[in-house]
Amino acid sequence: MILQNLGVAITGSGSALPANCLDNETLSKLVDTSDEWIASRTGIRQRRLANSSQSVSEIASIAAKDAIAMAGISPLDIDLIILATSTADDLFGSACQIQTQIGATNAVAFDLTAACSGFVFGLVTAAQFIRTGVYQNVVLIGGDILSRWVDWQDRSTCVLFGDGAGAVVIQATESDRLLGFEIRSDGTQNNCLNLSYSPESQPLTPGIEVGKGNFKPITMNGKEVYRFAVQRVPEVIDKALFRANITTEQVDWLILHQANQRILDAVAQRLNIPSHKVISNLASYGNTSAASIPIALDEAVRNGQIKTGDTIVASGFGAGLTWGAAIFKWGI
Known part of the structure; x- marks a missing residue:
């Protein structure tokens, strides 16, 4: 029902x-x-x-x-x-x-x-x-x-x-x-970051071959991914903030995908969010892909940084290329 x-x-x-x-x-x-x-x-x-x-x-x-x-x-x-x-x-x-x-x-x-x-x-x-x-x-x-x-x-x-x-x-x-969100994709930049299928033929019978299921290791154009992130992530956060009808001054914490400290610093600077509001744990764990935001969130909650009612901006970005932001208050 x-x-x-x-x-x-x-x-x-x-x-x-x-x-x-x-x-x-x-x-x-x-x-x-x-x-x-x-x-x-x-x-x-x-x-x-x-x-x-x-x-x-x-x-x-x-x-x-x-x-x-x-x-x-x-x-x-x-x-x-x-x-x-x-x-x-x-x-x-x-x-x-x-x-x-x-x-x-x-x-x-x-x-x-x-x-x-x-x-x-x-x-x-x-x-x-x-x-x-x-x-x-x-x-x-x-x-x-x-x-x-x-x-x-x-x-x-x-x-x-x-x-x-x-x-x-x-x-x-x-x-x-959940106060607001914005999610985006751009397949024209798909080749910047891949874990792609590696074509290998496997003969079944004369005249018929199929692909063999193998993948290449991760490949990445680091410069292009950096350029994409520092441009697109602030934009998508701005859109999510607009949908939430709040300003950056009302944000308590910024939790970005933990890809690179330079990206975190550049995004925070473009949004005029001070460094003490930026959650970063990539020094200890590196880039854990889809896990990075919830790991950082959990650590900050359990160590007492994030408290009930705090306003959090979370933003992920990566292969696809995909990116998005969500604005939410922690807890009930």
């Missing part, structure tokens, strides 16, 4: 990171780089890497359980699970595995792929189900294990990426805490 229109609130968060830590000094023994080179260009000092037996669904389930516990509800209360990922354990999807692992037997589950914008796109998607009264309790997870898709001899990319998962619980409320 479709209920009346409802508001949206984010009521719980959680995160999970692999135990293995690869710092810049150790990485410099594997590829021609250095701690100074990496840190000065990216702000990254170390990153967490999943081992060969760990799965996206495993770390995503840990994050989801923590978010559900913070929200004070049961897994049986969950109506919908959205997994934002580009590195599913199963190309057919991993969200259903999470449903089983967390015991959310009443939930429907599906994957959403929008690369590093996945969490913001997932938040907007979840909100539509809630606002129309279809579902009341949604778990949104951003999770990626990018280390499996990195060329560890390519210093332009291998220094950037780490693994992890972050989750939030989104619930129906009388007062809408």
